[in-house]
Amino acid sequence: MAQQKKIPDIVIKRLPIYYRFLTNLHQMGISRVSSSDLGKKMGITSSQVRQDFFNFGSFGLQGYGYDVEQLRQEIGNILGLNKQRTMIIIGAGHLGQALARHSAFEKEGYSVVGVFDVNPHLVGTKIRDIDIQHVNKISQFCRENKVDIAVITVPRTYAKDVADLVISLGIxxxxxxxxxxxxxPEDVAVENIHLSDSLMTLGYYVKCLHEREEEQEEQEE
Amino acid sequence: MAQQKKIPDIVIKRLPIYYRFLTNLHQMGISRVSSSDLGKKMGITSSQVRQDFFNFGSFGLQGYGYDVEQLRQEIGNILGLNKQRTMIIIGAGHLGQALARHSAFEKEGYSVVGVFDVNPHLVGTKIRDIDIQHVNKISQFCRENKVDIAVITVPRTYAKDVADLVISLGIxxxxxxxxxxxxxPEDVAVENIHLSDSLMTLGYYVKCLHEREEEQEEQEE
DNA sequence: TAGATTGTTAATCGATTAACAATC
DNA sequence: TAGATTGTTAATCGATTAACAATC
Incomplete structure (x- = not known):
């Protein structure tokens, strides 16, 4: 069943946030929520909550609201969290290793099945129970194992080559x-975590706040 | 000089991207660029490039385009990259340590000046040349040192308390x-890196691509 | 039933794109 | 000068918000 009219990316980006808040509610033992309660918690309008869900169907009950656990599962299914996904990490530097050890992903159905690097000091060692293999083993590994996602944590100069490689292997x-x-190509999905960009954005707002403070001090004189 | 009409967040989020592409151009020895060239590289329209810059003034020359290095510096100044910023990292787990060791931030003017954790096995050890201190030393540290940014990499249950603490200390x-x-409060800026959200979003698109592939296979039968 | 809240359409708002006069 | 490209206003597009009939 094909997706009819394309759902905006910005709506998709909000699905994990809904999922997160619904998980919280569920853990707090709350079994029922209205669009306006959920919106208030998330800092968006109730209209937006209902409009977002409307893209996928109708999950609520008029006059009642939403069943927290049911809605959570619906959104989980939309996101595909009901299916197990496999990841390989390419680049076992500080960041790559931290991600490999980050256990939280596993709970959501994403498991790291391989870690690769070029550094001979790392190749052969283990992260958790996974051997770090040399990057030149990636092709073989992907032929022998189903891999859904490649995590690229190599230095920027190698990023393009690594991406081309894993795409050619069907990831x-x-x-x-x-x-x-x-x-x-359009049949490949990319999600970026641009740490520096995020930090610079934060820096901009910090700068603005500092400037505002200085102004206020001047006015007080 | 106060910011006149507020500049949209979405424009601010693009500034680091401009900065990044301009740095690349500069490193490639390219000294001049037009809005349409820059837009093409970044995957946006030339109109958007000009419209974005228009928020801050006029940096180009009609009939010529922009001087890469000059534009890069202008954007750097807007972002406040000309000023040195200090960061403390709270939570020296895998992710916190990886960020502390991530040298790239330093180049952009952000330096890690303190790392804190509660784990007695970590407290007293070093990351690079920085001592890991116990979290109960944060207040004292902030009184004795100027700290611009707090990086929160603690388990989620402690996040709120840590945030409240650092805000009360003037960060x-x-x-x-x-x-x-x-x-x-509105005089505090927050930037989020929600790794799980990002991964789930990616998972959604991967799911969609898989479904599309299956459909195509069916049609071929 | 009366009250509440959804699903869904319509109105508004803001961001992107187009257009073009200004000018290097 | 002629050509190119900006700065800037106007038009379009898309996302958010408002409104309300449907209905639990």
Whole structure:
């Protein structure tokens, strides 16, 4: 069943946030929520909550609201969390290792099945129970194992080559932690974590706040 | 000089991207660029490029375009990259340590000046040349040192308390790596890196691509 | 039933794109 | 000068918000 009219990316980006808040509610033992309660918690309008869900169907009950656990599962299914996904991490530097050890992803159905690097000091060692293999083993590994997602945590100069490689091996999802913009065919999905960009954005707002403070001090004189 | 009409957040989020592409151009020895060239590289329209810059003034030359290095510096100044910023990292787990060791931030003027944790096995050890101190030393540290940004990489249950603490100590910028939504006063800036959200979003698109592939296979039969 | 809240359409708002006069 | 490209206003597009009939 094909997606009819394309759902805006910005709506998709909000689904994990809904999922997160619904998980919280569920853990707090709350079994029922209205669009306006949920919106208030998340800092958006009730209209937006209902409008977002409307893209996928109708999950609520008029006059009642939403069943927390049911809605959570619906959104989980939309996101595909009901299916197990496998990831390989390419680049076992500080960040790559931290991600490999980050156990939280596993709970959501994402498991790291391989870690690769070029550094001979790392190749052969283990992260948790996974051997770090040399990058030149990636092709073989992907032939022998189903891999859904490649996590790219290599230095920026290698990012493009690594992306091209994993795409050629049939991987359709790339989680890109480098600052490089990856140009990929339309049948490949890329999600970027641009740490530096995020930090610079924060820096801008901090600067603005400092400037505002200085102004206020001047006015007080 | 106060910011006149507020510049949209979405424009601010693009500034680091411009900065990044301009740095690349500069490193490639390219000294001149037009809005349409820059837009093409970044995957946006030339109109948007000009419209974005128009928020801050006029940096170009009609009939010529922009001087790469000059534009880069202008954007750097807007972002406040000309000023040195200090950060403390709270939570020296895998992610916190990886960020502390991530040297790239330093180049952009952000330096880690303190790392804190509660784990007695970590307290007293070093990351690079920085001592890991116990979290109960944060107040004292902030009184004795100017700290611009707090990086929060603690488990989610402690996130709120840590945020409240650093805000009470006068820190105005929070880089939040936990999955918790931090409710902060309006004179505090928060930037979130929600790794799980990003991964789930990627998972959604991977799911869609898989479904599309299956459909195509069916049609071929 | 009366009250509440959804699903869904319509109105508004803001961001992107187009257009073009200004000018290098 | 002629050509190119900006700065800037106007038009379009898309996302958010408001409104309300449907209905639990």
């Amino acid at each position: 359709r999802g790339i989680w890109n932690f480098t600052s490089v913009k990856l140009n990929v | 105005r910028g929070i880089w939040n790596f936990t999955s918790v939504k931090l409710n902060v």
